[in-house]
Amino acid sequence: MTRGAFAIEVKNLYKRYGDFDAVRGIDFEVLSGQVFGLLGPNGAGKTTTVEILEGYRHRTGGDVEVLGFDPGERPRELRARTGIVLQSTGLYSHIRVREALEHFATMYPHPRDVGEVIELTGLQGKERSTTRTLSGGQLRRLDLALALVGDPELIFLDEPTTGFDPAARRGAWDTIRSLKELGKTVLLTTHYLDEAQELADRVAIIKDGRILTEGAPRELRPTGGSALYRVAYRNGDGMLVECETDDPTALLHELTSAALARGERLEGLTVTRPTLEDIYLELTAAGEPAVSPPDEQPAVSTAPERGDG
């Protein structure tokens, strides 16, 4: 099997359960060595998509390639080169941490050193503990360790830090970054937008079985004409004015020169970029999709000042 530039290629993927369309024609590619984030509300089709890529489900239509294989055929070599962290997997209650890792290592052709994996996932000191005595966060780290012990090229992480305290989350992020440094490809689904912003090279936001937008987290913008920057200030009447623009330099020049000409000041002037969270919430809000009409002029909206401040 040749190894292309893409670890994952999805073309017009379609999945239907009975008369419900869970995934309705999505396309995306994940470059080798990239961390790709799949975001979306519950029921958006994330898990269905990922489980098709992992070989757990059969697609209804479209083309999927993972490391050059069709995951629907469940080739053993693909499973040997993939590591999977699912939310819904468990383990025997009476198995010890090191014992589990050593056992799973024997399933793979070229496993990593078990001690190294224990260290990487921060399970030192727990090697002899049985899984029934581990905390939720420790079990999650064991999930990650079990996915890494086969030294996979491609790792699927479904909500890898759910239930972690902040320090453990940082630790998991460091682990995921170290995977990237090793040249691994990671497909990450998460509810935590800061996690996606922190870790992912590219993200796709998915809702109702369709991809709403895709791109680098810092360059992501809502569909349609919404812009990259938000400029806000209070006008002479104390009203909050918000504008969106792709070119804040020109807009600021325009606004400030107009204000100076009127002999006013732009109180509380700020220039911000919407965070991934802003974009996510805007896109996934209930009701119609948040598409603003394409417009050459910066869209200006006024909102009455709330309270007295």
Add this chain to the structure above:
Amino acid sequence: MADTLTLAWRQYRLERRLFWRNPSAAFFNFLLPLLFLAFFGAIFHSNQHELNVIVPGIAGMSVMSTTFTALAYNMVFLRERGVLKRIRGTPMPGISYLLGIAGNAVTNTAVQIAIITVAGRAFFGIGWPRDVLELIVFVAAGVVCFASLGVAFSHAIPNFESTPAYVNAVFLPVILVSGVFFDPAHTPGFMKGIAEALPLYHLISGLSGAMVKGTSLAANISALGVIAAWALLGIALAVRGFSWEARRS
């Protein structure tokens, strides 16, 4: 193929280690039939006719509890806790895993039958089995039959919490009606009719022939036929309903 068997062997070794580490599994799958044997042996110690019924009866019950009961429990646990799903994401062939699980159950059966055979000779005046080949054939047929029925039955159990209720609702009536604790010749006709439709009654007949009475395999061939028919049904249902994933509520 060699790899498939190596992985099955490793899985089997792990299952054995974990079996002894889990006290409740070890008790219910292993010690309980032996306690029954000791208990009824003590009650009937002076009545050889009763002992001749009890020893093969307990042997039949052991085959059922180590395969049907144990696998129904195990498969529901593994499915509902997501262990099967995790295994499915690894390069281990599914058949290696299932062989490891089944091997664990069969080991318990073999050890129990061995203990019951020795106890029959040492304490219950049964002597060594009259026909070892017949014993092996019936134990093997019983294992295949009750193991496949156990896996098939696990498909009907919706969640792990309700497993004891489901399993005991089958296990207890079947051992009572099939003559584990008494000679079914003395039971009313309708009970005997139910028993004769079920595989455990025929397994006990075969074990009784092999261990106590010395009736030949050829004479018990119809009993073997009933067990084989149930085994075919069990295998068909076990394969048909198999799911690697937890039931969606």
